[in-house]
Each structure stands twice: as structure tokens, then as C-alpha cells.
Amino acid sequence: MQDLIKNLPKQANDKHNENKKFFTKLKKKAPKNLDYIMQELHDDEFKKTDCLECANCCKTTGPLFTDKDVDRIAKFFRLKPQQFISQYLRIDEENDYVLQSVPCTFLGADNYCSIYEVRPKACREFPHTDRKKFQQISNLTLKNVAICPAAFNIVEEMKNRIK
Numbered sequence: 250m251q252d253l254i255k256n257l258p259k260q261a262n263d264k265h266n267e268n269k270k271f272f273t274k275l276k277k278k279a280p281k282n283l284d285y286i287m288q289e290l291h292d293d294e295f296k297k298t299d300c301l302e303c304a305n306c307c308k309t310t311g312p313l314f315t316d317k318d319v320d321r322i323a324k325f326f327r328l329k330p331q332q333f334i335s336q337y338l339r340i341d342e343e344n345d346y347v348l349q350s351v352p353c354t355f356l357g358a359d360n361y362c363s364i365y366e367v368r369p370k371a372c373r374e375f376p377h378t379d380r381k382k383f384q385q386i387s388n389l390t391l392k393n394v395a396i397c398p399a400a401f402n403i404v405e406e407m408k409n410r411i412k
């Protein structure tokens with residue numbers, strides 16, 4: 250898995266133009282059953298993928314924290330939201346709360362998340378490959394295929410399946 254993750258940015262870069270073309274076409278005309286196809290591709294891929302062997306998302310890109318995430322996680326730590334924010338978060342260029350540093354503070358050496366039950370929504374949903382109207386987040390997906398081996402494989406499978 251580690252070799253795969255190491256090579257992923259280059260592999261994603263090699264596929265970038267092809268992927269971009271594919272998503273441009275998909276945005277113009279998506280199959281009617283795209284949500285269904287994505288759910289199937291997502292489920293098949295994650296049956297084979299062990300995120301605990303990877304954790305590359307947690308190591309390289311932190312999630313956004315919504316106000317609801319902050320309230321829930323602060324409560325978990327028995328902190329006031331403002332205390333949680335000053336201890337762990339910063340505001341980024343887009344005015345969102347993000348982690349002060351990556352790898353994520355809550356990631357253990359065994360790749361387990363210490364706040365798994367209350368983790369941010371963005372972590373629960375990453376890499377968003379089972380999202381409805383998947384074509385609408387193609388710019389994000391073009392970036393995610395360089396981080397997430399599962400997203401990379403799903404996009405490759407999409408290109409085989411949707412001509």
C-alpha cells in the first residue's frame with residue numbers, strides 16, 4: 250500500500266488530462282443512472298480497500314470543520330467550542346476552520362482515528378465517490394485521485410463503464 254500511495258501523485262498527474270476531458274464530457278451529459286453507478290463503484294472499491302492500511306487522507310489533507318462538527322467534537326472532549334478551536338484549529342484562506350497541522354492530530358500511529366464516532370462530516374464523506382450528482386464535484390475529484398487510491402481506482406473504473 251505504501252508504494253501505491255507514493256506513486257499516486259505521479260499516476261494521477263499522468264491521467265490528469267484524460268480525467269479532465271472525461272469529467273467535462275460527463276458534466277455535459279451524465280447517464281441517468283449515474284448515482285446508481287457511483288454507489289456500485291464506490292461499494293465495490295471499498296470492499297477491497299482497507300483505509301486502516303492507508304490513512305493518506307488523514308496524513309496529507311485535513312478536513313474542514315463545520316460549526317456542527319466543532320460543537321460535537323468539543324463536547325466529546327468536554328471543552329467549550331472556543332477552547333477546542335484555539336487548541337486545534339485555524340481559519341484558512343477561504344474562511345473555513347481547518348486543522349492547525351497535518352497529519353491530523355487525532356490520527357494514531359495505528360492509523361485509527363481517536364475521534365472516529367464524532368469525526369467531521371468531511372471525514373465521514375471522503376472521498377465523496379458515493380455522492381449524488383457526482384459530476385458536480387469533478388474539480389475536487391481531480392485533486393482527490395492524487396491523494397486517495399480508492400478514488401483513483403473508482404475514476405478509472407468510471408471511465409471503463411461510462412463511454
Ligand code: SF4
Nearest residue numbers: 300303304305306397
Ligand atoms: S479514504 Fe482513501 S485516502 Fe483515505 S484512508 Fe481510505 S483509501 Fe486512503
Ligand code: SF4
Nearest residue numbers: 307353355356362372
Ligand atoms: S479526524 Fe479522524 S478521520 Fe478525520 S482526518 Fe483526523 S484522523 Fe482522519
